[in-house]
Amino acid sequence: MDLAEYRRAARAWLQENVPADEPPEGDAITRAKHFMAKLYDAGYSGITWPKQWGGQGLTQAEERAFAAEARDFTLPTYVFSIGLGMTGPTVMDRGTDAQRERFLRPLLRGEEIWCQLFSEPGAGSDVASLQTRAVRDGDQWVVNGQKVWTSVAHHADWGLLLARTDVDVPKHKGLTMFVVDMHHPGVTVRPLKDMSGRANFNEIFFDNVTIPDEHRVGEVNDGWSVAVTTLLHERLSISAGVGMGGQKDNPASFEALRKAVDTSDPLVRDQLVELHIRSRALALFNQRLAQETEAGLFPGARGSAAKLLLAELTLFQADVATQLVGPESVLAGHPLAQAISLAPGMALGGGTNEIMRNIVGDRVLGLPPEPRVDKTVPFKDLKVGTQA
């Protein structure tokens, strides 16, 4: 089957099978699982993953073709995105065959939901300074600590957990990666409300939670290199998504605003022009990155530039929109009140603007690194988190 044909078939399947409207939350999980099962049966789940572990064994070309078609639909697969984009690929790359056998197919078939457990209240940008401890006890590990910023944790069956297993070595060298059963006693999931009042994240508390050693991913104390694999996959899946769509429902977009404001005022018009310029500049940059990717040129750290620009644009849009619309924009029911409340999220999720600038400076421009004070000190002697 050639690529064009593959694409047509994918489109036809999507048209027939994607539910027109997203169902309400509670039921959504059942329907999402049901949809993933259909996707799997149709051969569109794990397109590039090896057949041995439940994938289709096809190439990036088919994957991109399907993704391009899928962009016109809203697939109800959000709760599987962490598993498919980050934790699944990590198990594939770094897990044992037994782990691959156990975890990958149920993920592709939509039977099990995954979350990722890296960040902590004291370890955000600096994930490797995390404090959650895993202590060996025979052929299992006992985990205590707290994680945060965990999406879909309240639905998750499994979590990919990074924990500290040695405090006597520098921080990057005492971490180990595990798969933890989210239904295990001692795992508490607490919803975390963001500043708009929505609960899209969770805090997770571990109280003497045990993990069998066979659920360890990679070697003991080699967890940081496993985490780097996961974060690489995360960056790939974020940068693939950056700037794609999203403006359609944005009340602060150029198209939405031009209808909402008085364009007979030249100053208002000029603000809209500025919004147009910035939106187009970023959209074209994203399209250029996508064209490069399709041509086989991997954008690498340049994706961080796109992410930084998106964070800035998101804030700028909501800010200028509320200025243009004026007093009514801050009424609770107004879409812009929600927009301005959510606007900082893009800058704070997936790496702050400062982290993005470091990445662009270090990896794109090749600038000399900041001197590091935390690479050689044993973890127990290191300043971490929040302290005077």
Next chain:
Amino acid sequence: MDLAEYRRAARAWLQENVPADEPPEGDAITRAKHFMAKLYDAGYSGITWPKQWGGQGLTQAEERAFAAEARDFTLPTYVFSIGLGMTGPTVMDRGTDAQRERFLRPLLRGEEIWCQLFSEPGAGSDVASLQTRAVRDGDQWVVNGQKVWTSVAHHADWGLLLARTDVDVPKHKGLTMFVVDMHHPGVTVRPLKDMSGRANFNEIFFDNVTIPDEHRVGEVNDGWSVAVTTLLHERLSISAGVGMGGQKDNPASFEALRKAVDTSDPLVRDQLVELHIRSRALALFNQRLAQETEAGLFPGARGSAAKLLLAELTLFQADVATQLVGPESVLAGHPLAQAISLAPGMALGGGTNEIMRNIVGDRVLGLPPEPRVDKTVPFKDLKVGTQA
């Protein structure tokens, strides 16, 4: 004599004695010296300096009163500003009595002109990394090296020179301060053109220039602490001048621009409004600092905030002015062509914007310092200047 009377007398003297127009360059030095002599005879030179060394022994109150009156005049004393504002006070604070006796009165009487010799091509923001060497030879020192950014050096009789006397200790600990005779053989002054084509600075080359040890200021290897004294006086005299006047002749000022551009265009009007807002914001900040100073509250490092804002405003003004005026603004004869060429100077003289932000962050906000890699290494092992 009470303060008001002092002020009236000062004003009367200024009205009678300040030449109406500044004379052309060559002759200017003679006239400046002549004027300084008159100023000295009238008792307005070194108002707060001790009588013993030629000053008037009065208080800050008289000094401020005279300065306030002098603001309405253009005193032809520019070539003495380094001596009066920086090097003279340093000799006063840190010199021997013999040095005070020798140097201060001739300075106050306008007989001798001074320059300051700290910066080098490889040591700008980081003055303490300078490389000019002074090597002891009996009761004198032999100097070799290069200085840069030296104002009025081509007219100077004396220079306050910071040189390295020990390379085996960390960089701040191997410097010594000297007074160098600018007429000594081996001192070469080369004018340095700035990007506008004007030569307001000089490069100074020292080729086996000798200095008698009695012209050393402070202890051997204690030059950095002397330099800190000088830089403190420099900062005081800069921050005293920041934002005072200056807009009158600025072709990029609000008042100049409103006459030069088409204000029927609402976008042009709004740019002028922005210019007005920023100019007023800084002018009011400077006035507030001045009022605090008059009330005896020393603004300290907050003056660096004013300097940073002035650097940014200067660039913004020239930038927006050329945008508003359009193509003719870049013709060589247009005042804005000169303005945009000189605009970066404010950000590059007296500390870059980055240095100013460090000062504000460290000393005003009390933020933790950057870890330093250069404080303990012997100078000879330290990376300095420009190198791969």
Next chain:
Amino acid sequence: MKLTLSQEQQQLRESVRSFLRTASPLPKVRQGYDRRVYARLNGELGLSGLIVPEEYGGAGAGLADLAVALEETGAALLPGPFLATTFAAIALTKVPDKELLTGIAEGRITATLSGEEIAGDGATVRGTLAQVLSGMEADVLVAPARTAGGVVMVAVELAGPGVTRTALETLDLTRGQAQVVMDGAPCRVLGPQPETGIGDRLCVALAAEQLGVMRAALDAIVAYAKIRVAFGRYIGSYQGVKHKLADMHCKLEQAESIVRYAAWAADESPAELPGAAALAQAYVGRACFEVARDHLLLHGGIGFTWEHDAHLFYKRAKADEVLMGPPRIHRARLAELLEL
């Protein structure tokens, strides 16, 4: 021109600040308007009567003093109708009314002010005001009403007959608004609408509150930058953070200078007031939001959570920025005053 605080003003600042620190700390702010705090604020500190003329039982202070108080209520994100009552008091000093001014000075009456006109017949009013600041908490509405005889200022009891109030939640969790519908609501005519000065003084008062909001936001993130560690260093030691904080400090310095100037102009130099007031809103409103925004962002992920206070400042700053209308109106006013 006086741009620095007098000793008395510094004492006023200190007393309001220390009162609010204990009586209305941030955790309490989320619970909203507390009448008991207001009673003490007005009773112990006399804040409600600060600008009420002495003949009506107030302290007869000017806007320079008021600005000091508002800076502190702003910094504390004080919930409830303090700013609204202040707005009304500013208007009432131009159409003095003994009952209202005395009531405000004694802390008995909370009030609010409408900039929009309603319709009146001298005894009753009718009309709809879409967004009245603290409209649910205020006892009295002061508003311009167009009557057959011209525009007059009237006072309407908001809990009285003919008035329907609907609470409006806004972005700013600490201060709500209300839709107020009046249909034959009894009113009292206070006098003809003053020609100038009210709107400008509101601009100055709001700018003073904004100055407090931005100062508190900057203080909060500076304090955090001194205790939060990333990669083994306090985040405040990174130039990426330090330089941004320095820029925020520069904005604060300029904003304070403008607020002092505008308050001085309101008290001492009427000819300068319109330009100073427009300058205050044009500069301070923007600077306040930018500082509150960057303070939130520099907190990192925790700043995005509901539990953290950062969003309270961010939202107050945005709500304040558009309180008097789209911010461009202040720039347009400046253009006009500068005769551009």
Next chain:
Amino acid sequence: MKLTLSQEQQQLRESVRSFLRTASPLPKVRQGYDRRVYARLNGELGLSGLIVPEEYGGAGAGLADLAVALEETGAALLPGPFLATTFAAIALTKVPDKELLTGIAEGRITATLSGEEIAGDGATVRGTLAQVLSGMEADVLVAPARTAGGVVMVAVELAGPGVTRTALETLDLTRGQAQVVMDGAPCRVLGPQPETGIGDRLCVALAAEQLGVMRAALDAIVAYAKIRVAFGRYIGSYQGVKHKLADMHCKLEQAESIVRYAAWAADESPAELPGAAALAQAYVGRACFEVARDHLLLHGGIGFTWEHDAHLFYKRAKADEVLMGPPRIHRARLAELLEL
């Protein structure tokens, strides 16, 4: 839409870049226009004929290719009439003239273009053009002339009778202008003035040059940040410098994307061209100056000296930004095209 370079375009870029690196390095740029460099540029590389149709001896390329070449001449701050001749060639592709196009393609003729109208009678022209790009170096002026029969495009020999040229120094040391006064100067009518497309293509061509200027400026300061030490560390390791460079890189990425898009639109999608051209000037002109300005500032004191090259980029960037008029005209055009 094609936003990436083809293999051929990458080769073109490499050959222009390596030619200019040796034939016109920055120290040489200060000496101004060198006819020998132009002869080789046009002879060896065929740049003058790049967009001249094949029937007139050119390569018949589109703006996407031209943009690649202009990016490199911009990055090298190539002095002299290359951009001016390119502007004229863009106009001439719309009113083809064998003599001029062949001459340009062969590198025999340098030309310039006026956007302003002069007056003509079909045989001679008169009028004053205040600022003609490369007016002293160009052989021929192409300009719209208003005649009794309408506006036509004419060609005027600038060294010919009836023409008085006065050299104008500008901020940009690498490229001068001239005042051109024509009083009965003989002209040749090329054809009626084309209705659309010239101005937009000039905007795109200029944006391509600006993209090159900003890229070269960013490259220069990034290289310096890797070798300049302050306080014992390379300055590029400080976030104060690093983060600014990252922001400059972001501007460059967006500018390149816009230039590729606009050049593609000029070649392939005429309906999109006006909006793309205005977008290119509105975004790239500003970004180019900002990057050139910050690149100069980040050099520290040395960047302020005449001897350092930083000011050459800064001045070219400013001169380019206002070359087509006050930059707000591009924003106004966008507003119009967006039907705001």
